[in-house]
Amino acid sequence: MGILEDKDNARLFYRYFSRVYDTINPYIWDDGMRNQALEWFDADRDDRVLDVGAGTGFATEGLLNHVDEVYALDQSRGQFEQAFRKFGKHGKVRFHMGDAERLPFKDDSFDKLWSSGSIEYWPDPVAALREFRRVVKPGGTVLVVGPDYPKLRVFQKLADAIMLFYDAEEAEEMFREAGFEETRHFIQQRHRGSPRAITSVATVPESDGPSDDPGVEADRDADSDANDD
Numbered sequence: 001m002g003i004l005e006d007k008d009n010a011r012l013f014y015r016y017f018s019r020v021y022d023t024i025n026p027y028i029w030d031d032g033m034r035n036q037a038l039e040w041f042d043a044d045r046d047d048r049v050l051d052v053g054a055g056t057g058f059a060t061e062g063l064l065n066h067v068d069e070v071y072a073l074d075q076s077r078g079q080f081e082q083a084f085r086k087f088g089k090h091g092k093v094r095f096h097m098g099d100a101e102r103l104p105f106k107d108d109s110f111d112k113l114w115s116s117g118s119i120e121y122w123p124d125p126v127a128a129l130r131e132f133r134r135v136v137k138p139g140g141t142v143l144v145v146g147p148d149y150p151k152l153r154v155f156q157k158l159a160d161a162i163m164l165f166y167d168a169e170e171a172e173e174m175f176r177e178a179g180f181e182e183t184r185h186f187i188q189q190r191h192r193g194s195p196r197a198i199t200s201v202a203t204v205p206e207s208d209g210p211s212d213d214p215g216v217e218a219d220r221d222a223d224s225d226a227n228d229d
């Protein structure tokens with residue numbers, strides 16, 4: 001497990017990295033890649049959308065070109081401070097401090113869920129994907145962007161030491177284990193030689209009813225505000 005696949009380490013990392021995130025991010029994950037992923041996401045104006053690991057709001061901003069309102073969740077206050085500057089604290093973005101693996105929302109709360117560049121930090125990605133299946137309505141879309149596994153052995157060792165990198169086969173395994181039946185995986189890249197992203201687009205199975213899993217805290221308040229934490 002990589003050093004940043006630890007929630008405390010990731011939180012500490014983003015306390016400082018949040019200050020330069022928007023300067024560095026476009027070299028890895030840029031407007032073109034985000035806009036292509038938004039096409040696959042195919043949101044309608046009135047869809048209720050959750051952005052998990054929303055950070056400084058790079059993807060949230062893109063989502064707001066397609067939907068009226070976005071719920072944004074992140075575990076880093078530093079990242080959200082940057083997002084507050086862009087969107088205000090009480091505008092079209094509803095901020096929630098929280099953990100991807102334990103979402104503070106009731107079953108079937110959303111039409112669609114987006115998560116870009118965050119899965120690589122989660123110690124148990126399958127648990128988070130199960131949470132996504134729980135909070136999104138049957139037939140709804142879940143889109144996850146993560147880093148594609150490097151081809152060169154020297155980069156593989158480095159990648160494994162830092163965070164989760166995975167290929168399409170591993171992505172398919174994670175989504176299946178989390179209960180998704182239909183998932184498409186796409187490789188995205190800014191240009192030849194730059195880091196590749198793997199973007200997975202899944203549909204929540206129609207057979208999914210409200211969960212009767214006693215581990216689910218169905219009474220967690222979906223409207224609790226990031227500022228209240």
Ligand SMILES: C[S@@+](CC[C@H](N)C(=O)[O-])C[C@H]1O[C@@H](n2cnc3c(N)ncnc32)[C@H](O)[C@@H]1O
Pocket residue numbers: 007010011014025029052053054055056057058059073074075076079098099100101115116117118121122
């Ligand atoms: C690379 S940034 C991605 C930001 C944004 N989604 C984008 O597309 O630019 C990763 C974000 O995931 C958040 N994150 C990491 N682990 C998390 C967890 N367990 N729960 C919620 N957010 C998490 C980090 O705080 C950080 O803001």
